[in-house]
Amino acid sequence: MVVMGVLSLMVGLLLPAVGAAVERSRTTADSAVLRQNVMAVNAYCRDHRGVYPLSRPLAFHAAPAWYEAVTASGHVGQASECDPREFKRSGQVRFTLSVCMVYTPERMREGFTVPVDQAVSVAVGEHQVVYPSAKGLMHRAWDRHRQVEHGGVYFCCTMRVPSPVAMADGSVEVADFRRYHGSNPVVTLDLVGSPIWSTWGGYRARDK
Incomplete structure (x- = not known):
């Protein structure tokens, strides 16, 4: 019983550390994929007069579907390369x-959204x-591995x-x-106002 108690205690102490290590590993892998995606977007821009990938008529549909344009142009072989782990799932x-x-x-801008x-x-x-x-270009919008019962x-x-x-200059960070x-409350209207994703002020603004 004593041995079982000690083992249970050790497992309880180790699990959080193991979980944190696994999460760091996933984030590192996702950061590498993000860098590849940014390189693909940059290559696309070079071949399209500096214009970012555009594949849908509506902005809030076009942004998450960026990979469609990059795949169609041949800068990425197939969509699965843009997120191998999640695409497989x-x-x-x-x-x-x-x-x-x-x-x-x-x-x-506030008062001008549609x-x-x-x-x-x-x-x-x-x-x-x-x-x-200082302006976000791309980010991991969601993570299924956390709270899977709620869809991530x-x-x-x-x-x-x-x-x-x-960021738009190609740098990648984790935050x-x-x-x-900052400490400001996030205020959105018509989906505009979310940090990185739909920053107030658009490409003229800054996220940090």
Whole structure:
């Protein structure tokens, strides 16, 4: 009984550490995939006059579907390469381009937003991003491995889940949504206002 008690105690102490190590490993792997995705987007831009991938008529549909344009152009062999682990599991890609890169900043201002089904996508060039090192380009939008019973958790805006984030200058870091919004409450309207994903001010603004 004493031995069992000691073993139970040891397991209880080790499990959190093991869980944290596994999570770090997943995040490291996802960061590597994100870097590859950013390289593919950059290659696409070079071959399309600096314009970010655009494959859907509505901005909030075009941003998460960025890989369709990059795959169609041949810069990526197939969609599964953009998120191998999750695509194998569900056929989905968790990494999304920022809506700011496919939408006019004029509609990303308070008082000027429109419903999602009226948010028409537009061509945005790399040169239009005012603060490349401070404006998010792409991030892991959700993570199925956390709270799987609820379908996973999203990058924003309740739980502070560290996620890989790429800035418009190509740099990649790991942080939670508050890194890009400080202590201010997240206020969204017509889906505009989420850090990285749909920043107020669009490509003219900064996330940090």
